[in-house]
Amino acid sequence: MGIMEIIGIAGSVSLLSGWRLYLCVFATGLAMRLNALPVPEHLASLGVLENPWVMGIAAFGALAEFFADKVMWLDSAWDTVHTLVRPVGGALLALAIVDPSDPAMQVIAFLLGGGASFLAHGGKASARAVVNTSPEPVSNAVVSSAEDIATVGLLWAAYEYPVIAAGIALLLLVLVVGLLMLARKVIKRLFFGAPRPRG
Structure with a gap:
């Protein structure tokens, strides 16, 4: 597995x-346990994800998040609590994916993994805050379900096709930045009103 593939998967x-x-941890552990995800020797540290205790806790967290994320405003409270948890988890997952014999690469993976996870978390939390301003609860459940499906599908694609994983990461990054910009625009309009025309 080349450096670009590793960076792509980690990203x-x-x-x-x-x-x-939690879904990422559980799905990865399950895929490894079922031998659907062959792990290269230098990524052996990922083997901890198929530990029954780790999988059990991740499954409980994924289930709790699945339901919490469908309830308006409870999803925002859940996101607030996980503002620290998700970036640290993302950084540790990225760290586990790189070669442990290369300390420089480990530091880079930890920093970029944490930063990428924090950015994605910010985009998700901002988008969900905007969705919560909608008076009906259906849009919240629809957006949450789309996130569930997208996460499983993109995670599978990243592991199944490591060559295009970097493209997947780039696509996700563009999507997250777009969500942040959209959320900023909507929140600004909600709280400060429409901009007045000049002249």
């Missing part, structure tokens, strides 16, 4: 952890 998993950390 994709970190960004997805900013959306659904």
Whole structure:
């Protein structure tokens, strides 16, 4: 596995952890346990994810997040609590993916993984805050379900096709930045009103 593939997988998993950390941990551990995800020797540290205790806690967290994320305003409270948890989790997952014999690469992976996860978390939390301003609860459940499906699908694609994982990470990054910009615009309009025309 080349350096670009490793960076791509680490970037994709970190960004997805900013959306659904527990689901990423559980899905990766399950795929490894079922031998659907062959792990190269230098990524043996990921083996901890298939530990029954780790998988059990991740499954409980994923289930709790699944339901909490469908309830208006409870999802924002859940996101607030996880503002620290998701970036640290994303950084640790990125760290586990790189070669432990290369300390420089480990530091880079930890910093970039944490940053990517924090950015994705910020985009998700901002977008959900905007959705919560909608008076009906259906949009909240629809957006949350779309995030669930996208996380599983993109996680599978990142591990199944490591060559295009970097492209997946880049696509996610563009999406997150777009969500942040959209949320900023909507929140500004909600709280400060429409801009007045000049002249």
